[in-house]
Amino acid sequence: MYEYENVSVEWADNTVRFDYVDRADERVPLDIPEHWHEELEINYTITGGNREYVIDGETEQMAAGDFVVVNPFEVHGVHRASRDTKSLLLLISRQFIEKFGPRLGNIRFILKPSIFMSADQQQAKAKLADLMLSVWQITKTNHEFRDDELIGVILQILSVMASHFGIENKHTVTDNVADTIAYVQRMYASELSLELLADRVHLSTAYFDRCFKKQTGYSVMQYVNKVRSMHAYQLLTVHHKGATFTATAVGFPSTQALNRGLKNNFGLTATALKNS
Template structure:
């Protein structure tokens, strides 16, 4: 599986992570979840399989999906030239602006049941996302901070006012997710360390077998695959946004040696770390 994501972290003043996906080959994202609220907007092309909470969606240009807090989601795209935009709002920000957020979900999938007003507001939402992309790509967060902030609040207002539904027991997520979230948080905060699975099991008072089975059941991925995925994600950030050498990145991301790092990186991205940096770093 090969990926090509252009990842842009916004100005600290903006309450969102902005990610522009420009897929050039078959690509995908392993099953994962987070407490943040994520909006995915397919700008051109199509995404073959966008799975949210076990439901598979195929998106086309103009489609918008919302991933609510703790919804397990994954992506597989076998089409070339797919362009998509993701906006990820941290949970703390959403909670501060929408105090009853824990009791609702945002849904944009049942379009046949939309009212005329909802169709109008969906078109307005598309327009805001298109404009947000143009402003970010042309002016950037620093020059257009106030304009971008205004658009983000308009986006949230439209979601909350026109596309929110009460959260039911069925869409609150698995009872095991708090434990899995604690495990993934521990992994994410200790990527540079030796994350032996038997030690992880002891740390969370689980048997080795139960840890592996539970993680696979809840995420669809093995815990080993998750660790490698997160280490590679961290490596990409260091390659793109710092001048740290490869040896430093190997150690900082917890790979045992440069050979294993290069093999894992090339398997995912189709390029060596050095070539990836040379071709993608501005």
């Protein structure tokens, strides 16, 4: 959905992603349109000016030393990140949590900027910063037990977060919905329909669409068009592709359908986005 530069590798049987993000070579402020995924996202800003995180409609101003945690399936985006930003990004899959920390599967994490933290939470945040830096150092090593060491540190991160920033998660997503979300994010450019996606999980179209909307806030095809629109946004604004190419590349059947999707999600047509 968007690209991070520098280190981008898969760890622990493809259940963890870690990136060191250095924007020193970027020419314009970073803008990542709102999106979502099933992984738990932990982002630690090492250095840099303010950047704006929008998570489920709430805006937080993040600065050097701050953490932001995005829970699975939360809609989020990043806006106006300055060129001097250096950060560490950790994405932890549902498979990792189910395998190594199943009790954490029903926990939702809330990390606010430091001004809102208690003294204990401030200390916990400092420990999280050290642990994130440890993950970074481990990814640069090459020894037989590197993955085991990495798993141990990530479990420490999850333990600290659960102890100091965790609450019981009352919002659950069933396997059928989670599987469909992952499938759409992989196959968005293919021909997708409610009937095809419902058949994949062996449910009737009406029942599946109702369950999907109850759990995500979107109907199945609204979500498909949202994912396609996010990819279209990148092609139009970052890669400067034309509307016809973009529509075909992301799975919209026509430029009219592309423009409808963009208007619904960003309030602008393809032409307006390219000119903005």
